[in-house]
Amino acid sequence: MNMLQAAAEASTTTESPFADFDDFIRLYQQRVYRLVLAQTGEPDLAEEITQECFIRAFQKQKSFRGDSQVFTWLARIAVNLLRDHFRNRKFAIWRKIIRFDSSEPEKDRAEEVPDPASTPEEHLLRRERLERVSWRIRRLTPPQREILLLSAVEGMSIDEISQVTNKRPGTVKSHLHRAMMSLRAWQEGERT
Amino acid sequence: MAGRRKNLIGIHLSDEEITAATAGERNPRVAGHLEICSDCWHQMAMYRERMASLRQDVCFSASRSAIDWGRQSRGIMRRIAKTRGAEVRSRTTGWALATAALSLALILFAFIGYQSSPPVVTKPGNTISDAALLAGVEDRINEDVPDALQPAGLLVSEMDGSGRQSNRQHSHPRIRNAQ
Numbered sequence: 001m002n003m004l005q006a007a008a009e010a011s012t013t014t015e016s017p018f019a020d021f022d023d024f025i026r027l028y029q030q031r032v033y034r035l036v037l038a039q040t041g042e043p044d045l046a047e048e049i050t051q052e053c054f055i056r057a058f059q060k061q062k063s064f065r066g067d068s069q070v071f072t073w074l075a076r077i078a079v080n081l082l083r084d085h086f087r088n089r090k091f092a093i094w095r096k097i098i099r100f101d102s103s104e105p106e107k108d109r110a111e112e113v114p115d116p117a118s119t120p121e122e123h124l125l126r127r128e129r130l131e132r133v134s135w136r137i138r139r140l141t142p143p144q145r146e147i148l149l150l151s152a153v154e155g156m157s158i159d160e161i162s163q164v165t166n167k168r169p170g171t172v173k174s175h176l177h178r179a180m181m182s183l184r185a186w187q188e189g190e191r192t
Numbered sequence: 193m194a195g196r197r198k199n200l201i202g203i204h205l206s207d208e209e210i211t212a213a214t215a216g217e218r219n220p221r222v223a224g225h226l227e228i229c230s231d232c233w234h235q236m237a238m239y240r241e242r243m244a245s246l247r248q249d250v251c252f253s254a255s256r257s258a259i260d261w262g263r264q265s266r267g268i269m270r271r272i273a274k275t276r277g278a279e280v281r282s283r284t285t286g287w288a289l290a291t292a293a294l295s296l297a298l299i300l301f302a303f304i305g306y307q308s309s310p311p312v313v314t315k316p317g318n319t320i321s322d323a324a325l326l327a328g329v330e331d332r333i334n335e336d337v338p339d340a341l342q343p344a345g346l347l348v349s350e351m352d353g354s355g356r357q358s359n360r361q362h363s364h365p366r367i368r369n370a371q
Contacts, residue, residue: 021269022269025268026261026265029261029264029265029268030261033254033256033264034250034251034253034254037250038250038253038254046254047264047267050264050268051264051267051268051271054268054272055268055271055272055275058272058275059275126252126253126255127253129249129252130253130254132249133246133249133250133253136246148246149250151215151243152242152243152244152246152247153250153251155216155247157215157216157217158212158215158217161215173208173211173217174208176211176212176215177208177211177212180207180211180239180242180243181207183242183246184242187242187245
């Protein structure tokens with residue numbers, strides 16, 4: 001568990017995690033983003049889903065009873081959004097046509113300027129690595145993908161994954177095992 | 193002891209058990225086996241390595257600068273503010289519409305109620321000519337006994353008997369009518 005995670009979890013024990021929503025976003029946005037990005041493989045889409053996840057969290061903050069970790073609850077929202085996204089993906093082109101809106105504020109457009117802090121080389125390297133990960137992950141079934149990422153990337157236990165994905169622990173173990181077998185096969189294939 | 197150890201090692205952990213152990217599941221039997229079986233331990237270490245490699249790849253791919261994270265959090269807060277604004281607007285619009293509808297209904301009811309109440313019709317009274325009015329006034333002026341004392345006057349006249357005629361002549365026209 002890194003320092004960011006530790007700080008995030010510590011904040012849940014003292015007061016409402018939503019007391020300062022700006023802080024709440026800053027604490028969890030990286031974890032939510034990487035979880036979403038690993039599944040979608042598209043940074044823009046991942047950003048949109050991450051934003052939607054926090055908006056949902058804001059709207060549903062009263063439904064958080066505190067019987068699980070904040071991130072488990074947040075990951076559940078993200079996972080549901082991703083499921084909706086993959087379910088509706090075939091209609092994406094129609095949505096793009098319908099949603100086309102040229103009245104985007106100038107401020108939003110200005111913020112789309114690439115970040116000067118990351119060099120083009122770094123950007124390219126990141127992009128390549130993302131493509132490699134996405135290529136592997138996309139070959140898994142959706143439940144395997146969700147479970148493997150929650151376990152490997154977020155370090156969640158079987159019970160936590162079970163809460164997030166709404167699946168029984170036995171099913172979680174089974175999916176995780178199959179995902180690991182696939183991962184092994186690809187890694188062995190890459191070596192040979 | 194050595195035999196038991198050999199037995200435990202002889203039955204290696206399944207891939208599923210090793211995966212679960214890698215994911216942090218605490219099973220005493222699996223933990224006991226991993227302590228003594230280097231093969232299974234090695235296998236679990238490989239699984240961990242794979243997971244760590246995947247984690248590294250994902251984290252590297254998702255890494256962004258502080259500027260990007262700041263931009264994203266501001267974007268989220270802006271969208272939340274927009275959502276809240278829209279909620280407030282829709283609530284206000286709802287109230288305004290409800291109030292307008294209620295006002296309209298009240299106006300309508302008042303209008304219908306006003307229409308359905310029977311119109312006040314002024315009945316034309318008996319028109320009295322000016323000459324008759326003047327005659328009435330003159331009669332009043334000529335009265336020797338005021339209206340309030342008319343009954344007493346009558347009584348006196350009855351008792352007296354003599355002034356009957358004169359009383360009849362001077363009595364109020366209404367009293368005359370009554371008689």
